[in-house]
Amino acid sequence: MRLTVLGCAGSFPGPESACSAYLVEAEGFRLLIDFGSGSLSALQRYSDMNKIDAIILTHLHCDHMLDACTYIVVRRYDPSGPLAPVPVYAPLGAAERISSAYSQDSETIDDVYSFYGLQPGTFPIGPFSITVDRVNHPIETYGVRIEHAGRVIAYSSDTAPCEPLLRLAAGADLFLCEASYLDGADNPPGLHLTGGEAGEAATKADVGKLLLTHLVPAWVSEASIVDAAVAAFAGPVEVVRPGARYDL
Secondary structure, eight states: OEEEEEEOBSSSOOSSOOBSEEEEEETTEEEEEOOOTTHHHHHHHHSOTTOOOEEEOOOOSHHHHTHHHHHHHHHHSOTTOOOOOEEEEEOTTHHHHHHHHHOTTOOOOTTTEEEEEOOSEEEEETTEEEEEEEOBSSSOOEEEEEEETTEEEEEOOSOBSOHHHHHHHTTOSEEEEEOOBOTTSOOOTTSOOBHHHHHHHHHHHTOSEEEEEOBOTTTSOHHHHHHHHHHHOOSOEEEOOTTOEEEO
């Protein structure tokens, strides 16, 4: 199983990264998790944009789904002919949100995407066993656990501290976890994690490696985020970068 970071900037694209988008591959199957602002560019840089087999959108904030609108053009108007609809697993209302952002006429996009509503539970996507659960964010948002051949990647999506996050991350080899806020600051409640909270979650879940993502470079000190995470988690900690690949 391979994880490729396509975009990792939090809330809006940064000077060096698109917003959240992560490619997970195994047995020739390509699963895209989130499709945030600017990430279609990175998808073309690090993979074949025509060969995505399935998409998970963890929630419908723009920094996690907006390039699913632009991707309609890729699949509908390919010079060799329209590409087959790709399955999209997302909160209810995703089809309407993507369609309305793509076209003011809210046209049907069934030729491009086949939508499946997310709800807490475990289900297969290609060779993967996927588990999702609601996490602590203002809109319907799902953390994700991806399992294949005895290895596990967990992804927090956007969340404040919560028990479902710990269950999803339990024993994961890689824990891709957001760390948007500085510890000690007057942060809005119920929205995001600090570096220290990400480290605490990694410790409680007993993960192998903590991968910090969704930092906001314009607003936070990366060094401070990392220092807080390292103080709370004794294992390896790394801030992800676009193009970084992790093989399990």
